[in-house]
Amino acid sequence: MRILVTDAHELAGLGAVRSLGRAGHSVIAAYPEGLPRPASTYSRYCRACRTHPDPWLSQARFSHWLIDSAAGVDLVLPITEAAILASSSCRAQLPPAAALVAPTAESLEYTLSKRRATARALALGIPCPRTAFSREELSRLTSPYVVRTDNRLLSDGAYRKGRNWYVEDFAELLDLLGELTDNGEQWLVQEHIVGRGTGAFLLRWRGETLLEFAHDRIHEVPFYGGVSSLRKSVRDAALTAAGAKLLGGIGYDGAAMVEFRRSHLDQVPYFVEINGRLWGSLALALHAGADFPARLIDCYAGSPARRASTDYAAGIYCRNVYPGELDYLRSVLSASGPVHGVHPPRRLKAVMEFFTLFFRPHVHYDYFWMRDPLPWLWYGIRSCGRLVRSRWSRWRRGARQRALLRDLARWQRPAPPDLRKVLFLCYGNICRSAFAGAYWNQLSGAPPAQSAGFYPHGNRRTPWRICRLSQALGVELDAHRSRVIDATTIERATAIFVMDGENLEDLLSGFPRSREKAWLLGSFRGGGAIRDPYLLPEAQASESLRQVKESIDALLGGAASAPHAGAAAAGRHSRGAASEGAAHQRSV
Numbered sequence: 166m167r168i169l170v171t172d173a174h175e176l177a178g179l180g181a182v183r184s185l186g187r188a189g190h191s192v193i194a195a196y197p198e199g200l201p202r203p204a205s206t207y208s209r210y211c212r213a214c215r216t217h218p219d220p221w222l223s224q225a226r227f228s229h230w231l232i233d234s235a236a237g238v239d240l241v242l243p244i245t246e247a248a249i250l251a252s253s254s255c256r257a258q259l260p261p262a263a264a265l266v267a268p269t270a271e272s273l274e275y276t277l278s279k280r281r282a283t284a285r286a287l288a289l290g291i292p293c294p295r296t297a298f299s300r301e302e303l304s305r306l307t308s309p310y311v312v313r314t315d316n317r318l319l320s321d322g323a324y325r326k327g328r329n330w331y332v333e334d335f336a337e338l339l340d341l342l343g344e345l346t347d348n349g350e351q352w353l354v355q356e357h358i359v360g361r362g363t364g365a366f367l368l369r370w371r372g373e374t375l376l377e378f379a380h381d382r383i384h385e386v387p388f389y390g391g392v393s394s395l396r397k398s399v400r401d402a403a404l405t406a407a408g409a410k411l412l413g414g415i416g417y418d419g420a421a422m423v424e425f426r427r428s429h430l431d432q433v434p435y436f437v438e439i440n441g442r443l444w445g446s447l448a449l450a451l452h453a454g455a456d457f458p459a460r461l462i463d464c465y466a467g468s469p470a471r472r473a474s475t476d477y478a479a480g481i482y483c484r485n486v487y488p489g490e491l492d493y494l495r496s497v498l499s500a501s502g503p504v505h506g507v508h509p510p511r512r513l514k515a516v517m518e519f520f521t522l523f524f525r526p527h528v529h530y531d532y533f534w535m536r537d538p539l540p541w542l543w544y545g546i547r548s549c550g551r552l553v554r555s556r557w558s559r560w561r562r563g564a565r566q567r568a569l570l571r572d573l574a575r576w577q578r579p580a581p582p583d584l585r586k587v588l589f590l591c592y593g594n595i596c597r598s599a600f601a602g603a604y605w606n607q608l609s610g611a612p613p614a615q616s617a618g619f620y621p622h623g624n625r626r627t628p629w630r631i632c633r634l635s636q637a638l639g640v641e642l643d644a645h646r647s648r649v650i651d652a653t654t655i656e657r658a659t660a661i662f663v664m665d666g667e668n669l670e671d672l673l674s675g676f677p678r679s680r681e682k683a684w685l686l687g688s689f690r691g692g693g694a695i696r697d698p699y700l701l702p703e704a705q706a707s708e709s710l711r712q713v714k715e716s717i718d719a720l721l722g723g724a725a726s727a728p729h730a731g732a733a734a735a736g737r738h739s740r741g742a743a744s745e746g747a748a749h750q751r752s753v
Contacts (some may be wrong), residue, residue: 166466167191169235169263171217171252172244174203176485176531177405180447181242183537184458193238201547204532204540213571220247220464223322228255235263240465242266242458244443246316247324248276264465268419268441275439278315279718280353282411289414291407293436294355294426300342306356309333310503312341313438315351331505334595337629344626358429358435359506361385362393365408366450368420368457368557370464372413376420377405377475378455380446381427386489387496387505390426394489395522396446398453398481404434404513417441420457449483452529460545482528487548489531494519544622553751566666570693573669573685573701582684582720587614589656589686590668594618594647595627596698603640603687611721613657617650619671631698634707638714662686662720664693664713687712689720 168185170177173194181438182205186192191212194205197219206214218226218245228251239257241263243252249267252741256265268276275282285295294311297303298668312330319325329695332338345352357578361382368376384395408423422444425434444456450457455477463469484490494516501510509515522528533541587605591598594617625647627635635642648654655661655676661683672679695713698706 166239166459166462167193167237168240168242168462169193169195169215169238169613170205170242170244171195171220171231171248173205173211174200175244176445177443177447178203178244179205179208179532179540180451181244181443181458182208182211184451184456185242185462186212186446188456188459188462190462197232197748204544204547207539207543209539210539220245220251221324221326224251224254224318224324225322227251228258228734231255232258235259238263240264240266240462242443242462245478246326246442249273249442250277250316250318250324266461267467268421269415272415272417272419272441274419276421276439278351279313279438280351281435282439283353283355283416285414286411289410290410291436292433294358297354300339303335303338306354307475308335308340311355311357312338313353313355317350334629334633336633340626340629340632357401357505358426358428359430360426360435362390362437363399363425363427363434364444364446365401365403365405365423365425366420366444366455366457367408367412367423368460369409369412369466370469374405374409375464375469375534376455376457376460377409378403378450378453378457378477380449383494384490386492387504388493388500388509389496389504392442392489393446394485394493396449396483398449398477398479400475402480407434407436409441411436415439420461446483448479448529448531450477452481452483453477453481480527482525483531484521484522485531486527487545490519508659509531518716519521525753542602553655563666569669569673570666572686573683582660582662582682585610586657586659586661588661588677589614589616590618590650590661590672591616591664592668592671592697593620593625593699594623594649595625595645596631597695597709597713599627599645599647600631600635600638600640600710601640601662601717603635604638604714605717607640608717608721615648615654617654619650619668619675620647621649623647623649628699630703631706631710634698634703634710637707639708640710640714650675659681660684660707665696686716686720688716690716691719692716698729 168190170178170192173182174196182192182194187210192210193213193215194211195215195217196203198216205211210580220227231252232255243249252265253267253270253273259265283293283296295306297306310332312332313329316327322420330341332341341493362385363381366378367374373548377400379401380396381399382393382396385391386394411423412421420443422440424437426437427434497509497515499513532544589598589601598616598618602614605611605614627642628647632642659682661679663672664686672683687693696709698709
């Protein structure tokens with residue numbers, strides 16, 4: 166059969182190409198426009214390759230492309246959720262000879278929605294973490310919490326994948342849920358399960374299970390939970406039975422992965438989500454002898470197997486070395502203690518294991534197949550080149566920003582900045598510049614200031630954690646909503662204060678004429694860049710905000726002692742008992 170496989174840049178796409186080509190089918194590998202040619206197109210099992218619009222960016226463009234490109238093929242196999250949804254929406258418009266290998270619209274309601282899938286699992290009696298679907302149900306949960314959002318179709322035709330948040334503070338949880346609700350996102354909240362990921366992989370057809378498989382995640386990225394970088398094939402009848410029960414409960418036909426998280430405390434596997442598609446760890450199943458893509462195509466071709474198969478090898482390992490295992494090792498080496506309740510392995514043990522796994526006979530790889538080496542060879546060369554380019558680009562960017570900061574000191578005269586219309590800038594305008602603007606405006610007698618950011622979406626809340634740290638420093642940010650910088654705001658400002666070299670580079674690249682009124686805020690306290698507290702640990706985040714506060718205090722103190730023509734000098738504002746009052750002088 167002639168089969169068109171979309172999203173061939175994904176690991177699941179590579180597995181599908183190898184499986185179907187090995188089974189004797191003629192495989193056409195397609196991948197998103199603008200991406201480099203993926204490893205799967207160099208496989209000995211790939212007969213042709215094409216590019217397609219990215220379904221994550223435009224559902225409509227992908228659908229139109231598929232309608233035109235499906236002529237001359239027997240089957241269309243979409244790989245990602247975005248491609249599946251776009252393909253399903255135009256199923257009736259595909260050429261009659263081209264069948265779509267995708268779940269029904271009814272099943273998609275569950276595979277693309279964590280809320281619906283979790284509600285169905287609970288109704289079927291499948292163990293789930295304690296869950297809240299509304300604010301009223303939150304009281305029955307205990308910290309820490311995991312907030313999950315559904316995939317959603319945006320107004321511009323893009324499709325956004327759902328996200329997960331780990332939250333410990335209840336007030337922060339309420340703040341996050343408020344922001345998600347304001348953005349129109351569907352969410353659910355669950356208690357955090359400390360454990361390890363595990364999965365049941367099933368092929369169901371017309372109400373029967375034709376193929377089943379199970380694996381345990383040995384390494385996850387990062388080490389405290391995430392995608393797998395090392396996994397092992399196992400036999401777990403209870404796990405696959407629970408997966409089959411759930412898929413049967415939603416009337417699912419096709420191949421799917423039902424993901425669970427096995428608790429370290431009671432060893433119970435708790436349901437997480439359904440992946441109604443071929444999955445990233447497909448290579449493990451293929452190495453172990455469970456050929457899901459080929460068996461799935463047999464079903465659509467009208468020749469499904471007559472009986473269920475559990476004939477696969479247990480104890481087989483499969484690794485993703487780059488970026489998977491390297492990122493796992495990096496997360497272990499950078500950990501200073503338990504994260505989300507998970508203790509990192511010993512560093513020396515993790516390093517030794519990384520190298521010794523290469524010599525174990527039962528360890529296989531996502532990219533390397535002895536009978537199909539070109540994808541691995543190409544991916545290795547490209548990955549090395551990408552890593553070198555990334556490091557070089559990072560070094561150049563850092564060097565460029567350091568040079569800009571050095572030039573900034575030369576641009577500015579000994580006279581202080583003009584403080585009549587102050588503007589504070591950072592990347593997102595939810596942490597540093599928001600704090601700076603609020604602190605400045607609460608100082609008695611200080612000229613009003615504005616704040617903004619370069620992040621393209623405005624009206625975002627300050628994270629609750631930053632609000633709490635700000636409150637400890639005497640600044641309220643609960644009501645703050647972010648603003649996106651624009652030319653009018655830049656033009657009206659008489660002094661623009663940035664937080665780091667990246668902010669300065671963004672400012673000058675977008676608004677070159679602002680150069681003469683740009684200043685590095687941290688320089689007024691004798692320091693340099695002020696780090697973004699958004700993802701920093703609490704102590705470091707608090708220190709960043711404290712540096713903003715001290716820089717403003719130093720700025721106001723210096724301006725009071727050195728007025729200049731054409732500028733406004735704001736008086737000094739000292740903190741605590743040492744305050745000497747405020748002296749302001751304005752000349753126009």
